[in-house]
Amino acid sequence: MEFHFTKMHGTGNDYVYVNLFEEKIPDPEKLAIQVSDRHFGIGSDGLILIAPSEKADCRMIMYNADGSEGAMCGNGIRCVAKYAYEHGIARNTHMTVETKSGIKTLDLTVEGEKVVYVRVNMGQAILKPEQIPVNAEGDDFVAQPLAVDGKEYTVTCVSMGNPHCVVFTEGIDELNLEKIGPKFENHEMFPDRINTEFVEVIDSHTLRMRVWERGSGETISCGTGTCAVTVAAVLNGHCQRGEEIEVQVRGGSLFDTYTESGEVLMKGPAETVFEGAMMVE
Numbered sequence: 001m002e003f004h005f006t007k008m009h010g011t012g013n014d015y016v017y018v019n020l021f022e023e024k025i026p027d028p029e030k031l032a033i034q035v036s037d038r039h040f041g042i043g044s045d046g047l048i049l050i051a052p053s054e055k056a057d058c059r060m061i062m063y064n065a066d067g068s069e070g071a072m073c074g075n076g077i078r079c080v081a082k083y084a085y086e087h088g089i090a091r092n093t094h095m096t097v098e099t100k101s102g103i104k105t106l107d108l109t110v111e112g113e114k115v116v117y118v119r120v121n122m123g124q125a126i127l128k129p130e131q132i133p134v135n136a137e138g139d140d141f142v143a144q145p146l147a148v149d150g151k152e153y154t155v156t157c158v159s160m161g162n163p164h165c166v167v168f169t170e171g172i173d174e175l176n177l178e179k180i181g182p183k184f185e186n187h188e189m190f191p192d193r194i195n196t197e198f199v200e201v202i203d204s205h206t207l208r209m210r211v212w213e214r215g216s217g218e219t220i221s222c223g224t225g226t227c228a229v230t231v232a233a234v235l236n237g238h239c240q241r242g243e244e245i246e247v248q249v250r251g252g253s254l255f256d257t258y259t260e261s262g263e264v265l266m267k268g269p270a271e272t273v274f275e276g277a278m279m280v281e
Contacts, residue, residue, distance in 0.1 A: 001280060005035070006083060007042060007273040010075030012251020013221035014273065015062075016044045017083055020051040032063035034280055042278060045216050048076050050083060056098040057090035064215030072101040072161030074223015074254075074266055078118035081106045082270040085115050101161030119267040122224070125231040125258065126159035133163065135189050142235050149183045156232040157194075160264060162214075164228035165196045168236065172198045172210050181212030197225050201238045208248045220250035227264040230256040 003025065006017045016035040018025060025031055032047035034040075046064045053059035060080045062070040077097055084090045084097075085108055093108045102123060109117040126132060127140040134141050134157050141157040146165075156166045165184055169175075175198055184196040193214040200208040209229050211222040226247035233239040244257045254268040 002277055003031075003280070004275070004277045005042070006275045007044065008079040008083065008271060009251070009273060010078045010223060010268055010270050011221035011249055011254060013073075013075035013219055013223065014044045015046050015048045015073070015076050015079065016042050017048050017050060017079065019083070019087065019089075020049050020061075021089060025049060028061070028063055029067040029069070031280060032065065033067045035278065036065035042276075045213075045219050046070070046073075046076075048073065048080065050080055050089070053098040056096035056103050057092060058084050059098040062100075064213070065217075066215045068215045069100070070162060070215070072099050072122075072224055074120065074122060074160070074225075074227060075221055075268070075270075076223070077104060077106070077120055078223070078268060078270040081108055081118050081120075082115035082272070085110070086113070086272075099161065115270060117267060118270050119265060120223075122160055122227050122264045122266050124262045125227070125264055127157075127231075127235075129157065132157050132159040133191055135191060140235075142232075146187070146189065148187060149180060156235060158228040158231045160224040160227045160231075162224045163190065163192060163194045164225055165190070165194045166229050166232035167196065167198050168201060168232075168238070169198055170200060172200050172208065175210065177210060177212050177218045181218060185212060185214045195222065195225055195228075197222070197229050199229050199233070201233065202248075204239055205243065206246045206248065207233055207239070210250065221252065221254070222249070223254065223266055223268070225249075226254040227256050227266050231258050231264060234258045
């Protein structure tokens with residue numbers, strides 16, 4: 001079969017987007033693996049389907065590069081909003097998108113009929129271990145010791161629709177994520193696997209991070225990851241609640257705010273790379 005797609009990215013977190021208003025995809029898990037391959041496919045961190053919704057302007061269905069379905073993608077949902085606006089699915093600068101983690105509201109900045117920035121209300125940060133999930137008891141899992149591959153780390157766990165484990169450390173550029181990333185991802189403390197962020201604190205309004213995503217490996221950006229990092233930075237006393245924090249990733253910067261109400265606002269760019277068609281079996 002032949003299908004048409006659009007490749008888009010948010011701060012370098014690239015996905016292949018398919019419009020289910022016009023296309024039919026019988027096996028999205030298999031397709032995600034095929035299109036994500038950077039030698040034999042298109043090359044991406046995964047596949048995102050834009051589908052009709054009875055509850056919102058449209059629905060986002062997201063698959064990781066290994067074919068597993070994800071619950072939420074912060075960079076991806078901004079690109080969904082851009083696609084929906086520019087392709088006439090929803091010509092609203094205030095938009096709603098249904099996800100596996102619930103309905104998210106988005107505000108679009110439009111210049112010359114093109115969406116350049118999107119701010120997403122990512123919803124409440126989840127801190128209870130059983131809801132993240134983490135195999136631990138208590139009201140939260142903040143600044144707790146975790147032994148990984150023979151070394152003890154101090155970690156904070158947060159869910160933003162996807163589970164995250166945040167590690168504040170120095171020298172993140174020298175870390176061997178190919179080695180330690182899978183150790184965190186598949187640790188026995190995390191029954192659904194986990195995304196892990198390694199973070200340097202630059203100052204009270206600036207953070208740097210690298211991320212290992214479950215099902216995708218190291219990516220150059222992760223929207224839910226920067227949100228989790230912002231929450232963790234506030235909870236660990238590095239940043240102030242209610243203030244905008246710049247989180248620098250390898251693909252650029254996202255600007256997040258952990259509000260007094262417990263919600264996280266994320267603002268960042270959304271860009272189209274190219275459109276095309278691909279033949280798959």
